[in-house]
Amino acid sequence: MRSVTGRLMLLDTASLYFRAYFGVPDSVRAPDGSPVNAVRGLLDFIDRLVKDHHPDDLVACMDADWRPAWRVELIPSYKAHRVAEERPSGPDEEEVPDALSPQVPVIEAVLDAIGIARVGVAAYEADDVIGTFTARARGPVDIVTGDRDLYQLVDDARGVRVLYPLKGVGTLRITDEAVLREKYGVGGAGYADLALLRGDPSDGLPGVPGVGEKTAAKLLAEFGDLAGILAAVDDPKARLTPIQRKRLTEAHPYLAVAPKVVRVADDVPLPEVDTALPRAPRDPDAVRELATRWGLGGSLERLLTTLAR
16 A cells, blocks of 8 residues: 555445435435435545545445454454354354345445445454554544444544544534543543443443443543553552442453454555545446446536546
8 A cells, every 4th residue: 555645534434325325215216226325325425525524545444344253252242233144154244224235236336436445354344444544544534434433543643533424424523532532531542441341232342330431431530541440450459449349350351352352453454555536437437337327327426526626
């Protein structure tokens, strides 16, 4: 990957097309009647992102494996409730609305034809791809996601922020460390520890029983990080209530493995890819064919016009 020194925008693609699917009416259809609401919604969203935030580089980060075995081995409940079918080899099948699944290959084909870099890496989630691109970036980074897990990457000193959709894909909250401290009591560096202490039912993370968000924030404010909290558990002089000490002690097996599960990887073997924002379609013939086949109309035309500026 070439050195990225300009503004890099990283899309948590699945998070965004799920939001587009639920935010755009399913009456938006191709000429043959197939729903394309997620496709057109995502294209409209990318168009708005480019217009409003002017990235120099853009990557659509993909889930090559939405539930990596190495995470499941550490915490078997990880995303278990979202499994539609277990597979003996390769990623398990995730529960996805019937009308969304056929749109995903269309999304991938359109992004490829336009020339927007699309990166997924076997055995890793999109979060890990985003974490690695962020670690390697030499300029500011905008991470576009509806997943709070990526708040852990927010870093004011490096210009890393999260653009979080509040309603559908139309309204974004620009999340920096000031926003995190106001809402959660921690900065980006502390968010992963807060998340694993608090737990997250949507990801199948149990957390520490009896330790909610406010208690987790107080513990981190008192002891600095998870390592400091665990050291306090072993220190009879540390200012922990008896019930907190008991709960943290009982949760030690979980706390020993949770950091590797919750923290995004920053060492994914990324492929060689041109991340520069395309000014013209990589494959104009494919773009025209896809536009006609799927009735992408104004959504695709607006994005191509914006990219050409």
